[in-house]
Amino acid sequence: MIPVTSFKGQRVALFGLGGSGLATARALVAGGAEVLAWDDNAESVAKAAAEGIGTADLRTVDWSGIAALILSPGVPLTHPQPHWSVLLASPLGVDIIGDIELFARERRAHAPDAPLICITGTNGKSTTTALIAHILKTSGRDTQLGGNIGTAVLTLAPLTPERFYVVECSSYQIDLAPSLHPSAGILLNLTPDHIDRHGTMENYAAVKARLVLASETAIVGDDDDFCRAIAADLETKDRRVLRISRDHRVPAGLYALGTILHESGDGGDAIVTDLAGIETLRGSHNAQNAAAAIAACLAVGLSRDEILAGLSSFPGLKHRMQPIARRGAVTFVNDSKATNADAAAPALSSYDRIYWIAGGVAKEGGIEPLRPFFPKIAKAYLIGQAAEAFAATLGDAVPFARSGTLEAAVAEAAADAEQAGEPAAVLLSPACASFDQYKNFEMRGDAFVGHVAGLAGVAMLI
Numbered sequence: 001m002i003p004v005t006s007f008k009g010q011r012v013a014l015f016g017l018g019g020s021g022l023a024t025a026r027a028l029v030a031g032g033a034e035v036l037a038w039d040d041n042a043e044s045v046a047k048a049a050a051e052g053i054g055t056a057d058l059r060t061v062d063w064s065g066i067a068a069l070i071l072s073p074g075v076p077l078t079h080p081q082p083h084w085s086v087l088l089a090s091p092l093g094v095d096i097i098g099d100i101e102l103f104a105r106e107r108r109a110h111a112p113d114a115p116l117i118c119i120t121g122t123n124g125k126s127t128t129t130a131l132i133a134h135i136l137k138t139s140g141r142d143t144q145l146g147g148n149i150g151t152a153v154l155t156l157a158p159l160t161p162e163r164f165y166v167v168e169c170s171s172y173q174i175d176l177a178p179s180l181h182p183s184a185g186i187l188l189n190l191t192p193d194h195i196d197r198h199g200t201m202e203n204y205a206a207v208k209a210r211l212v213l214a215s216e217t218a219i220v221g222d223d224d225d226f227c228r229a230i231a232a233d234l235e236t237k238d239r240r241v242l243r244i245s246r247d248h249r250v251p252a253g254l255y256a257l258g259t260i261l262h263e264s265g266d267g268g269d270a271i272v273t274d275l276a277g278i279e280t281l282r283g284s285h286n287a288q289n290a291a292a293a294i295a296a297c298l299a300v301g302l303s304r305d306e307i308l309a310g311l312s313s314f315p316g317l318k319h320r321m322q323p324i325a326r327r328g329a330v331t332f333v334n335d336s337k338a339t340n341a342d343a344a345a346p347a348l349s350s351y352d353r354i355y356w357i358a359g360g361v362a363k364e365g366g367i368e369p370l371r372p373f374f375p376k377i378a379k380a381y382l383i384g385q386a387a388e389a390f391a392a393t394l395g396d397a398v399p400f401a402r403s404g405t406l407e408a409a410v411a412e413a414a415a416d417a418e419q420a421g422e423p424a425a426v427l428l429s430p431a432c433a434s435f436d437q438y439k440n441f442e443m444r445g446d447a448f449v450g451h452v453a454g455l456a457g458v459a460m461l462i
Helices: 019-030 042-050 084-092 099-110 125-138 171-175 201-213 225-236 284-299 304-312 341-350 368-376 387-394 406-420 441-453
Strands: 011-015 034-038 068-071 095-097 116-120 143-147 164-168 184-187 217-221 241-245 253-257 260-264 270-274 322-327 330-334 354-359 377-383 400-404 424-428
Touching (some): 011 019, 011 084, 034 042, 116 125, 116 201, 116 284, 125 284, 201 225, 225 241, 241 284, 330 406, 341 354, 368 387, 377 387, 387 400, 400 406
Parallel strands (some): 011 034, 116 164, 217 241, 241 253, 354 377, 354 424, 377 400
Antiparallel strands (some): 260 270, 322 330
């Protein structure tokens, strides 16, 4: 845990007692703050109270004596309308911040030289975050991984100058972290997302931009107009900017042409590495992720040899284009995290011959956006509620079976792929939520792994 000492002896309000909220309350108490915590869920309030954390309905407290409102990132700050706690705190000028801001203040107070890499973007954040942490750990650095990737940042080991911190940041977290100052900040890409929470795409982009604006080294994607504009703005301010691209040369930074990563700069261009053969970094999207990770690790002092060793041994992110097994020329890939068509596209683009398991609870638009990838699909195996709708979209373009269940789909896809005798992927990339058959995508992915492990003759990779 990182005790939050910046509010020692002061009264602090906290709203939102989910996983990160409860962890934040504990860190504030450990640092000597007087905490008044609340949540709309009575069970969460009772759990906090049972741990000795102060609780109070924030509608009834005297806000004039409160130093800050700590807001969980899932609670609206501005859109579609400010949360009631924000409306109570704002008129009195109470600081409204989140756990990433508390971390930033503790770092500034106790270990300002601790290397900090922060990652944001619409897509690819978690893979890039996990890859950076893996490279650092492989090099022997004391590495802490947290933030939006699933580990509350204040549960990480206490700040020391020698400890490296790798933190994934959502737009919600950045919005509540005004003094975040990373050693290296990454903005991978920007596409429309979370507009309900930011009002407009321009507002969403402006929030994301704050992370790189405040970074010692700004690493910015060059593959969409919003990121290019942000990078250009930074360059006019004489900031250190490295651009990254998945498919074209950049003037200063790293870029991919096919599987080859190049570095460009004043000294000319040079090949950094070839990603071919690294199963966990297939596809142009992962070339962008790898380029960003390399740039960040170079910025915090790693050598090229250390970085390349980490790249080659990256195990991948669980449930995200994760190779889990092989049988002959067939690779089994768990992409259960692909809960909509846009999320499924990277996996479908990364393999040449695919036995595709898809279905569940469909999102708006279904799989129509994936039509450009249909020629790659040898056969589709449809499961869950979306089976009939997906069958209608596939029509005569792709052979398909209505498998119904994941277990049946695995057995059928594995048998067909083996009979074909060609290099191929049996790919679970559902393009759907899991809620008709599984509690979450993690359980669905774990079930897929279990079914694959039960096949005869497979060699598990995990």
